[in-house]
Amino acid sequence: MDANQLLELVKRYQDSKSFITNEETAKLALVVPFIKLLGYDPGFPREVRLEYAADFVQGDGKKLPDRMDFAIFDQTGAKPLIVIETKPLGTDLKSRAQQLARYLSQLPELHFGIITDGCHYLFFGDLENPNVMDPEPFFTFSLEDSKADWAKVAKFLSKFSRESFNATTLITDAENSRYRQSMIDKLSAVLKAPGENEGFLKWLTEDIYKGKRTTAVMERLAEVAKEAIEPTLLRVMGDDFLNKLKERIQRLNEGTEPPAAVEGPNVVKADSARPFETEPRAPGDDKGRATVETTEEELAFFAVVRDICGKNGHPADDILYRDTSNYFNVSFKRPTKWFVRFFGNGKRKSIVTWIPVEEAKTLAAGFEVEAAPAAFGLSRVYIETIPQVWALKALVARSLELSLTVKDEVLSGEDPRTTLKVVSSQ
Structure with a gap:
């Protein structure tokens, strides 16, 4: 499995989610393709059994029949490797995971269970005590996570594939994943x-x-x-x-690593930011149009700007990006309502805002600030690294505030300096 295959599943989810109204549709549209990505054949019962039934002994000695939506077996068809339970899209999965616990408790060779609604996937194991399911999943991912590093997710999932599955090493990897997440949570809490x-x-x-x-x-x-x-x-x-x-x-x-970006409500078609008109233009395609390709650096810039806006009370879904042949555009609610532009492929990196130069110098103390070229904005601030944008959070917030006072016709084509009079007079 690689990131591109996962991205195809992400796109499949985005295209289908409005039509997925019940559990059966979620199984067919999303869970079956996911099982195929792991290398198992849902149509081959030696490997994958639908509605897998097992009898569980209750405390009074009576047997309770129970069924899992999918059970994945080893290549001999004798040893269960993973069980998968599917719920309707939008279900609180963690609260519905007890069925997995029953299977892990009474099938000694089974150590892993997945519960999913087709979009969110929670991986449970018996890492703390054999055949006792842990209270927390050791790994999770979501097809609607716009920040996911799909290369890393694919690498982890590949360990559960038909060709690579090894229960012993998987238990160690799962433990490491859980320890890592606990460390991240603890460090995050301490640093905050x-x-x-x-x-x-x-x-x-x-x-x-x-x-x-x-x-x-x-x-x-x-x-x-x-x-x-x-x-x-x-x-x-x-x-x-x-x-x-x-x-x-x-x-x-x-071309040795697939891109991590996906399409979604926060994402417009992937392109690449280019420098100001005074720099060399991007090479054209066979029809003379400038080719564009969004970079990891531009996506990192977008992530920082979105987080800054989030801390100022703006929902993440309201912050969008659109790449062009000249710059990387970040906007509010719709692509035409831009408030910051990133120029990352020239000799020097810079961001352009709606803030007049003198005010920008105050908000960006310690940074080099100058008037932006008339076609691009009002002020330009030079940076060396993307993390420095955090030091410019007041600048980003102010530019967003000013952009909301600007008429769309100005945003889409008029000289931004005309807007300086409008903004300054308010």
Whole structure:
């Protein structure tokens, strides 16, 4: 399985979701294709059995017949590897996972179960105690997750494929996945509110503050720690993170890694941002049109801008992007309502906004700011790395605010400097 195959399933979901009104349709439209992606043949009962029935012994000794929607077996047809239960689209899956628990408890060779509504997939195992299903899934993914790294998801899912399935190594991988997610959750909670974790705050400051730790002192250190988080993340992301990001971009350009972008409510057709008109234009296709290709860097820029807007109360679905041959456009609710543009393929990276130059200089203190070319916006701010956009969150928020005062006809073609008078007079 590779990311492109998963992206086909994502597109299938997007095209079909409005027509999926019951469990059976979800099975046929989405779950059966998913099983095929894993390399199993739903039409070959040695490998895949529909409505698989087993008798479970209750506490009173009576047998209770039960059925799973799908049971996947090894190539001999004797050993169950995975059971899959399907629910209607939109079901609270975690609360309905007890049927999986019954199977894991009474089939000694079975260690993995999946519950899904066709869109969301929750993988459960018996990692803590054999044949006792863990209360939390060790892996989840969703076909409507616009931020998903589909290459990583595909790599993980490939371990469950017909050719690669190995229960022993899978248990180790599943444990690592669960540990990793727990670490992510714990680090995220600590970084968001360092003062609420006494142990973390003590560790962070033990070699820094030598005085008596009164309540007032700890509250003061908590505030300082909170202020230190963002510069720390920018420093880390500016080095190791961006080096890895550049490597991914290089692999994408060489065609050795599939793109992670998918189509959806936040996504317009993938293109590529290009520099200002003074830079060389993108090569054309056989009809003379400029070719475009969205880069990982542009998608990273979009993710940061969307998160900034989210922290200012704007739903993620309202923030859109559209790529062009000259720049990468981010807009509000509709493509014509742009509020920030990213120029990433020139000699220097920059973003363009609706903010007048003098105000932009105030909001982007420490950055080089100049007037933007008349055709593109009002002010241009030069950046070196995408994480630096976090330091410009006030600039992004203000440009969005100003864009909402601009008429669509101005957004779509008139000289933006005409709008400066409109905005400044309000």
